[in-house]
Amino acid sequence: MSKILIVEDDNEIAMLEKDYLEISGYETELIQDGCKVVDAVLAGDYDLILLDLMLPGSSGYDICREIRDKIDIPILMVTAKTESIDKIRGLGLGADDYIAKPFDPAELVARVKSHLSRYERLAGGDLKKKPALDTLAQQGTIQIGNLKIMTLSYKAYRGEQEIKFPNREFELLKFLAMNPDIVFSKEQLFVKIWGYDYVGASATVMVHINRIREKIEEDPSNPKIIETVWGAGYRLNA
Template identity: 35%
Template sequence: MANTVLIVEDERILREIIKDYFLNEGYEVLEAGDGKTALDLFQQRSVQLVLLDIMLPELDGWSVCRRIRKTSDVPIIMLTARVDEDDTLLGFELGADDYVTKPYSPPVLLARAKRLIDSRARSAKTAQVANGANAHAGTGDTLTLSGIKIHFPSRTVVSDDESIILTHTEFEILAYLMQNEGIVISREQLITKIWGYEYAGDDRTLNTHIRNVRTKLGEKAKLIVTVVRTGYKFGGVV
C-alpha cells in the first residue's frame, strides 16, 4: 500500500507541482488549500506525512500543527516563505520535524520527505539491534532504561507508567541516545542520523528538539547529559 502525503498549500500552482513529484514517486496525495480542510482530511484519512505551509486561510500552519500534535506524531515538514529564525524555532516547538524555506527545490523536498517516512519503517528493525546491545532491554520491540520504556512498533514512550507524547523527530533523538546508553553522541552524528547529510539547518534546531525532549521527560530530563563542545549522552543521574 502506498504511503499517503497530505499537502497543505494555498498556492494552487505550487501545490500541483509538489503533487506531481510525489505522485511520480508512487505516493498517494491528498490536497488542502486551507487549514480547516487540512484538519478535516487528516481526521478522515490515514496519513504518513504532512507538508504544511504556514500562511494559510481559515487556520494558519501554526494552528494546524498544534492541533495535529494533540493526537498524532505523524512527521510534519513546514513550508515557509518566512526567514525569521524565531518563526522556524516556533514551528519546532509546536512539533514540526523539519522545515523548507521557499523558494525550494521539489526534489530536495521529496528527499527530505522520503527520509522521514522511511525512518519510521526502520524503527522496528533497529529495536532488534538495541535488544542485542542492552542486556536489560525487554524484548526486540522494546527498550527500557532508567524507568523509560520505548515501544518501537507503536513508537510510544512511557516514563514511570506515564505516557509521553513525542513528535517523530523527538522520538528518533531519544531512541538513538538510549540505544547508545553511556556513549557520547556528537552533534554531527545526531544531525546526520535524524536529518541526513544534506541537512542545511543550524545548531539552534537541534537545541530546540533536545529541549523539547527534556521538557517532556520532566524529572528524568537529567538523563540526557550535555557534553560541552561535543554532544549528548543518555545516562545521567535522576
C-alpha cells in the first residue's frame, strides 16, 4: 500500500484529501507545521507528498527545494496560488505537478495514482532508489557528443562526471534522446512523459527542459543539444 504524506494547514482541505485518498486505498499521514516536514520525510517511508505552499513555519517552496536535494519521490503542490510565476517557481524547484485550489477530489486522486505509477515504473518497483543495473551499463547507451545517457540504468554522464537527474527530468531527456531530430510540442511531451492532458503542460515542460539544459549544455543560454524550434516545440539534435 502506497503511503502519502499530506502537508496542509487547512484542516478542512486536509481531511478532504485524507478521506478521498484512504477510500482509494492509500495510507496517509498529515503534517500541518512546515518546520516538521523535511525531518519527517527523511525519517519516514513515504511514496508521494501533497504539499501546500502557504504553511506556518516554512514555505512549501523551501520544503520542496530541501526535499528534492535529498530524496527523489513525487511532489505534488496543492495551493491557492495560481499565477503562472508561482507554478513555474514550484516546478523549477523540482515539484512534479501543481494542483490549484479548489480542486476536484477525484482529479487529485487520479493525479496521485498517475505519478505513483510513473515513478514506480521508472524506479523498477522502488520509488526511492534507481535500479541497480550497473552490469548492463554498456547496453542501452546513447552518446551525444560528450553526453552519455544510459537508458537502462537511468544514469547520465557529461564526460566522466555523473549528472544527477530526478526521475521526471531523466525520462524527458531519455525520450528526446531516443527520438532524435524530431520536433515535439510542449503538449506532446507532457502527454508522453506525464501521461495525461493538463492545462499547465507548456509551463511544466519548459521548466523541466531548462533544468535539463543547465546540466547538459555547455552554454544553457545557447543550447545545442536540446534546441527550441520556435512556434513548434523542442528537438534533440543528434
